Amino acid sequence: MKSPTSASGFALLLSVLCAPASSATPGAHWSAVSEPSAACRAGLAEAHDYLKTLPSTSMLAVRDGQVLTSYGPVDQANQVYSIRKSVLAMMYGPFIADGTISLSRSLASLDIDDVGGLLPLERTATVGDLLAARSGVYHAPSNPGDDADAAPPRGSQTPGAYFLYNNWDFNVAGTVYEQLTRRDIYQSFEDELAKPLQMEDFRLSQQHRNGDPTRSHHLAYHFHLSTRDMARLGQLMLQQGSWNGRQLLPADWITRITTPVTRATDMHPPSTARRGLDYGLLWWIPAMPAGSPLEGAYMAWGYYGQYILVIPRQHMVISHQRVVVAAQANTARKVSPAEFLRFAEQLARAPCSPARVEPAEK
Template identity: 45%
Template sequence: MIALHQVVDALEALPTTAFLVLDQGRTVLDHGTTTTPGFLASARKSVLSVLYGPAVADGTIRLDATLDELGIDDIGGLLPQERRATVRDLLTSSSGVYHPATAAAGPEDDAPARGTQPPGALFLYNNWDFNTLGTIFERCTGRPVFAALAEDLAAPLGFEDFDPARQRLLGRPDVSEHLAHHLFLSARDLGRLGTMLLQNGRWNDRQVVPASWVAESTSVQVDRGPGVQLDYGYLWWLPRILGRGSFLAIGNFGQYLLCVPPGLVIVHQRAVPDDTVLARTQGTPAPNPIDSVSPVQFMKLVRAVQAALRS
């Protein structure tokens, strides 16, 4: 397919490590090292959302449970208002809790002063929310996040490159007691995850994730208003340009998992050295600059793939 050769040419001009396209589970394009586990950066948060599905469905985790009910606190203490934030508020990055996060700083650097925004009032991409969701998952389920990843996703989906020893709990415990669960997965294993989600949570004859959770978590929970391209679900970005039903995980440096109904899955990865990962999570300068693949560049690749599949 000539048009796909044009996609490969575009990839060669980028610092792409792996690029995988699946359509209805069939491999359309496999470029780069798609079998090597890579750092997901913030794309990890969308995987955590998937893990939440069974626990929410069976009542182990209640979306309306507050931080106070769950006994969640942090260094220096949370404010009374912050303790009223619910699990749902954290899943939509709208908790109003602007306690410093343990790992790399991000948009929350520009957060309002603590106690000025009630829970649920303001969407602000906030690593404290995401890291604390890992703590909540482990306390409510009694299972480590990494064990759930292995047992609930890697095993039933038949991940081929999953390495339990690569997963890392990182951050600075002197800043926050809620550390970041960083994941390392290959492009082809992420492709299986995306395909399963587009099949309403089913893989072969097994319902891996409740269909109701797939629908709810990837639907608009935060309409971000005019002038933006991405709305938000439960830890998933929702690209307006691709139409309702599409959902996207985004990680720094160029980590993407895009799912477009009925069956298109596109994975892009940019390898990040371990010393850079450690530096970011410890709040220190990276040893060497890393070229990134921006969301704009990724979406150009997506459009080229879609055009090739139509030709």
């Protein structure tokens, strides 16, 4: 695969919006607007100059439902790792609203167990604890890519009291979803989100679970998504769950999952706290200073540098992928949250439309 930062790399596409009166739901294909001002072109070019210093594969930025700018093969579906967790949080919403899923249900009441058995204290953890990464269950997960190596001894933490980014929690949240809804995660995603959102690149046949069942019964449910389809998920969040006149997700659930439950300073281990990101229910919330154009933003974040950033005050969504082949998995350079947010802030500051920024909540 050619490097996107080389002269022969992926094409750089620049387009801007004309500031429609309100955020518009995209149609079957994303539309881009034209006639950028010189100042807009300069601002976007500056942001792209920085992007080209990163190992980014593709990016799509949308404002008011139209493409602001893009980079790389936005139509290529790739495995997006921990983006899956934020997607699952979205999928929980309708079933929380109708009572099918209760966040207060305990693992014991759901007969959730695992290889070698769970401790009695661990079985008191609730579904809500799983979504907040606060279960207190430090059983080995079926797949890597978390902070499990820094976990305290099993049985040492009361469920709900201690944050640790632990794939066991997230995988079991998937098990709970399927158990209570009686639906396969991937089929449910296709029916409830991919089809209504008119995703262009999602293929059900491409989706599959992975993990080591000898370590844990609860496997990971990674998704293969394109950058432009990731942006549709962000646009749905931006529109408070509404799409073409249908309320696909409850608006109050979107608010709940993107409201901090754990501040960065309360996270474990210290390396997680230093990222400067708060955590809601399977969504990350950047702790931005007052006055930042990213103030009030929230994001999904996947390993290597996959992001869906929603910026409500700017009516903006930015999706980003860093694709790594298996041979590079252990040595590949990642796009860190700090790097991605720096790029996002540059994009948000580009003077590409009349100011229509929502005031910060008091």
